[in-house]
Amino acid sequence: MFCPNCGTSVPDGSKFCVSCGSSMQQPEEANELINESIQQQVQEEYQPQQPAPQQQTEYQQQYQPMPQPARTNNINVQPGVDVREKVYGVGGWLITLLLLCIPIVNFILTLVWAFSGSVNKNKKNFAIALLIMMVIMTAISIVVYSSLVSMIGSIFDNLGGGFGDF
Secondary structure: OEOOOOOOEOOOOOOEOOOOOOEOOOOHHHHHHHHHHHHHHHHHHOOOOOOOOOOOOOOOOOOOOOOOOOOOOOOOOOOOOOHHHOOOOHHHHHHHHHHOOOOOHHHHHHHHHHHOOOOOHHHHHHHHHHHHHHHHHHHHHHHHHHHHHHHHHHHHHHHOOOOOOO
C-alpha cells in the first residue's frame, strides 16, 4: 500500500501513514490506482538510461610515439653516478696547481672550490685543507714576525742606538 497524500510505502492494514500521518481510510479502488501510478513512476525512474551515441569526429588522430633520446656509447658514464663523485685525474690536479700559482686568484679559487656544491669532492676537500693550512700558516707567521721584531728592537736597545732618544 502507498499513502495517497505523500506516496510513501505503508504496511498493509495501516490506518495512518507513517510518514505524513494522513488517514489511510479510502476506498480500495483509489488505493489500487494510486499504487499502480506510483509503481509506474518508480519503474520509469529506475529504468537504465541508454547512453547517448557519441559523435564521431571527422578526423582520426594517428598515434605517434614520443621520440627516444639517442643512445651514446660512453663506457665511462654510468647511470646514477654523480659527476662530483668521480676520481679527479692527474691532468685536473696539474691545472688546479697551476691556477693556485697565480696571486690573488689562488685565494678566490680556493674559497669558491671550498664552499661550492657543484665542485668535485676531491677538489673541495683539497680546498678546505688548503684554507685550514693558510689560517695556520698566517698565525705562525704573525707569531714569528712579532718575535723577530721584538728581538731586533731589544738588540738595538742594548747597542745604545735606541729610538727613544729623539
